[in-house]
Amino acid sequence: MTCPVAIRIQEDDFDIAREIAVLTRSRTDIGAVVSFSGICRADDDSSKIAALTLEHYPGMAEEEIKRHVDEAMSRWPLNGVTVIHRVGRFMPGQNIVLVLTASQHRRAAFEAAEFLMDYLKTSAPFWKKEESAAGAGWVEAHARDDEAAARWTKS
């Protein structure tokens, strides 16, 4: 089973249709493709967000994502994985992250995508700074994200 992997950290936006096309082009063994796109929201539970700045740890970020993609590939029979994380300054409505998983069956594609997102949130070295009317401040980690990631270590 061929499972091409693409991991990119970039300032530019991504094109989901293009990324899916790259993953599935001239293959007939893929039955399911799941995409997750994370988008900058204007409302973070409490405050109104004007913009979001994403900082990352170059080098480690790619390696950490790669480790989790490898883990996902060992857990589920995947036919392709693409992870794109943008960095820079974003306005509400703009894309931040894309995870694509392809598999023969839907369950593996869904679970692998959710697994990757849960780990991206809690273990990939990215940090968000929010700008709102109250000023700028670093986003605090959510306990719910740790809990989401912890699900995958139970069996």
Add this chain to the structure above:
Amino acid sequence: MTCPVAIRIQEDDFDIAREIAVLTRSRTDIGAVVSFSGICRADDDSSKIAALTLEHYPGMAEEEIKRHVDEAMSRWPLNGVTVIHRVGRFMPGQNIVLVLTASQHRRAAFEAAEFLMDYLKTSAPFWKKEESAAGAGWVEAHARDDEAAARWTKS
């Protein structure tokens, strides 16, 4: 919370990027969009598939999907749902179904998309006929699909 719903049964292909754009356009309350695309595979576990024909029950198919979309909206805080199911004759590699869910947070979007796919498989009135070297035959329902749908009735 606005949650536009689009349900279409059509022969034409769909454009995921366009559908996501329609769902998210000029909104800043969506933080997560999950897409599932189901694609015609050349291999159905055992036999080599040359083509697949999708038949449906017009009227009931739309209503049945709508019932499950309503159920999904009552279970998860969704900001948008699109379900497109194609009918007609397909070659391996061609798109068959698209489910898009949008929400503030990723967990709701993931779960609602998986819920909708599980119910589309087992309760929406569509039937697949496969053409292979051995001739043409109706695809049998998989026990694993019933089990997948049954997950959502436990709590």
Add this chain to the structure above:
Amino acid sequence: MKVKYFAWVRERVGKAEEIIEPPASVRTVEELIAWLSGQGEAYAYAFEKPKVIRTAIDHAHVKADAAIAGAREIAFFPPMTGG
């Protein structure tokens, strides 16, 4: 009442839909399937394994013991395989 057939049920019966007039003694889906099975070889073949057949009344799934009184459209088909 109008009856519709889909997938291999349609192929076996040899038609996609028809108007039927079962006797008043036929009250449930189960009884309707038994009655249809007696309407000739094609029907007997289509309904040879009644437990496999799924039924919808007026576009909603129903069980074998559902009453057919008042139904405008009854559809018979195999387990669904969409998605």
Add this chain to the structure above:
Amino acid sequence: MKVKYFAWVRERVGKAEEIIEPPASVRTVEELIAWLSGQGEAYAYAFEKPKVIRTAIDHAHVKADAAIAGAREIAFFPPMTGG
């Protein structure tokens, strides 16, 4: 050894990276954080809640009791909030 700081740790320390030469008695991440905290007000502020600080050695997450011997690059940062 090279040390890197990210997010508010970087802002508090006032620099993104530097070369440090801790004494040989500093053996673990925990001890390194304690030593850095003594290097001036900016460091004391950045590391005032050492339990909140996450550490990576050569691009891999490590715990507070990890040995720093042989490390080429050590990074300190708050809990991650990407995705």
